[in-house]
Amino acid sequence: MSIAPVIAVLWSVAGLLVTAVLAVVVARARGASGAVYCLTITVSAITLIVALAHLFGGGSASRLAMPLGVPWVGSHFRVDALASVFLVVVNLGGFVASLYALGYGRHEPSPERILPFYPAFLAGMNLVVVADDAFTFLVSWEFMSLASWALVMAHHREGDNARAGFIYIVMASAGTLALLLAFGLLAGPEGAYSFDAIRSGRLTPPLTTAVLALVLLGAGSKAGIVPLHVWLPLAHPAAPSHVSALMSGVMTKVATYAFIRIVFDLVGPIEWWWGTVVLVVGGVTAVMGVLHALMQHDLKRLLAYHTVENIGIIFVGLGLALAFRANAMDGAAALAFTAALFHVLNHSVFKSLLFLGSGAVLAATGHRDMDKLGGLIHRMPATSFAFLIGAAAISALPPLNGFVSEWLVFQAILLSPDLPQWDLKILVPAVGALLALSAALAAACFVKAFGVSFLGRPRSPAASVAHETDRFSLAAMLILASLCLLAGVLPGFVIDALAPAAQIGTGAQMPAQSALPWLSIIPVAESRSSYNGLLLFLLVAGVAAISSFAIHRLASGALRRAPAWDCGSPDPDPATQYTAGSFAQPIRRIFGTIVFGARERLHMPPPGDPGPARFEVRMTDAAWEGLYAPLARAVTRVADRLNPFQFLTIRRYLALVLVALVALLALIALRP
């Protein structure tokens, strides 16, 4: 192929932008939604192929400078292996979400509020990944934020959406501000804004610390690390489901990309204790995210909180990589970094799948509340199957892909005793325990999500008459489900494809995996650990099939349908089933008072009163109560104080201007 990857990607971005403009014109026409989504499918597929070809071709950097933007900087674009990995994530997500939207978009009551912004959102995410100077990066970043904000606000009159949009735009702006300041520090007084110049300049420690803190704030708030996550479970579910999939599955990964690009590539060497900061942030984020997810009964909000958990796992991997890299343990750093990237890839696949599934449920029943669902496995068998695969994959169960990346993270954790610092030696096993806790809680959470929504008996009339979703949506979900299985049973190829990206981040690679006998993966040494997902999958499937066949053949195959047993007293009312709240009750009792400040209240009617007893639980997000509510109150107070300045007479305004001018002049005069 003669055309350079960066040029191909930029043409794709141009195509997406043209599509966005076209969509403004034709949005209300019949068939507009089909046309727009067909265009985005095509463009995403082409970019996906370009990125994959680039990645498997070794991922050498391909760059381009254009005379756009700020005159003395221009705009620079570059596609290297790291960018390619994230281009794959973005465009795979874009491709599948667009395919899904071909069917799902038909239900859309006001397509003109979505169609223009959707391609723009995709274009913004692609641009962030290929940007190679600070201006281009920040402009693309803000473009991505605003386009996604417009999509969150698509149905602004529904429920809490307007509030979600407001909180999102405030958090996104704050995040961009932090990144802006970080790039300002990186560029230094000479204003070296291209990434090449930033790389060659070296920062001194206090400034490095400031940059890292700002990046953790800026990129972390977009990715959803605790306590900057509060906007995420509000905004992601508010958007239409294919956009939720993109926001949760892909945009959080673009934020992770920003973190990786700046911290691992641009800043240069970093002290080891930054590893501990990132590790602690990651571990806390993982556990808090999954605990909050467990308490939800809104399916899409549960999934959004789960994104927080997975971002935590990714940050644990990155923190380990930082710690290992600072101690010149290159092999271990490459392992941790590859594990983090693998999880980025995996999460984008199964989180998109789960959001698309929840969208199918929403379209079929009109409910997001799990306590109004149930029994959908009979009404929507294919959707249920795909959702089940996604749920098992996100719960890190073998032989699916989520298990492999978490297994790799654990292998990296097990290398931590060789670290020289005592803090890290003690901290890393504790973070490992947090990670194991979050993995087990994730399994509990998805037993709840799948069990309450898809199994049991229908809890509402809408759920009992639901119909299977359309074939485009099904195709999209089944593609993602098969990717979950493929990446799980053939992880060696994924690891090898990620090797050039690990080279950029850590200066080392994991040993080549795909050529190993039997397609096993061996991250460190054969005597240490190995895993063979394909063999495991084939054995379990084979043994299950053979035993089932043998038992039906040799013993008995007789079967009779009868009412449920339920210890002899089945109740026909579907309200007697376990609900989302009751399923999570034991875990709420264990962690509730500490983590959520849960208050339970029981209203018993007085003796003789036949009225029902009522049980109430109140839970609060500690981050909200402890951090944001005081902040918001402070802003309100200051605003109230400043309010009188709006209602002055013209003389007083002129006097104020004069005073300000004199004060400034005095300042200049006093300072040499």
Added chain:
Amino acid sequence: MIVDLTIQGLEMILVLTLAPALTGLVRKVKARLLRRRGPPLLQPYRDLRRLLGKEVVLAENASWLFRGTPYLVLAATWLGASLVPTFTTDLFFSGAADLLVITGLLGSVRFLLALAGMDVGTSFGGIGSSREMMIASLAEPAMLMVVFTLALVAGSTQLSSIAEFLGSSGVGLRVSLGLALVALCMVAIAENARIPVDNPATHLELTMVHEAMILEYSGRHLAVLELAAWIKLLLYISLIGCVFLPWSMASSGAGFMAVAIGAGAYGAKLVAGAFLLALFETTVAKMRVFRVPEFLGASLMLGLLAILLLFLARSL
């Protein structure tokens, strides 16, 4: 290659055929300790045959998930058990899975069982699934701490390497390993739904966890699930034996005599395990569900303590 495959096949058959006898032995010893005569040792085999021959009574709204789960559960548990070295460390498939993967496989089993418990939509199924997942979410971190301790000592998560390393002289007695042993035993009790966490023989619905999950199963499905539960018990006893009593296991390329000695030693370990389990179960009472977190929390703390002690002992 042929020899390796034969040994692996032998191991699979051994695990499958010994599991009911092990449970029978536990029941027998328990009954004798309570001064009852108890069912004969071979009763579990008879139960299996009886259940396999019966027709399945399936709840009206049970789905394909409910029907497929027993076979997948059996396959995954059986595979997990045959990956734990019993009489020999030279297993053909041992490269496919380390201890973390075996834990993961058991996690998949639990995930499927919990879903099957919720499939029919009864309150007992829900209670079982919910509590099982609560117990598991606390047992898994504790298990990981045990794995971590072993990996620190042996430099590997591969079971055959761990067994070979710990079996070699020169490891000696270590406080950390003792703590890890206690932690692993506590996890094993919770995972196998034994007293004091759960009661395998209960008939009071509100105290059931594992039994409540599989309440709607009958006939061959129930037989398969029972067998899987027995294999899981065998798996944990083998695991404890293989890691903490790794002596006289045959290593790779060993002759027939070594294998025979290994098999004999394995039998002795199983009998000892069954006896100790029965003894323990008769001396404690079942605890309330909400005291289980304390039990498993203690196990997690022991695991953490084991790791800390290892670091300290290394630096001294």
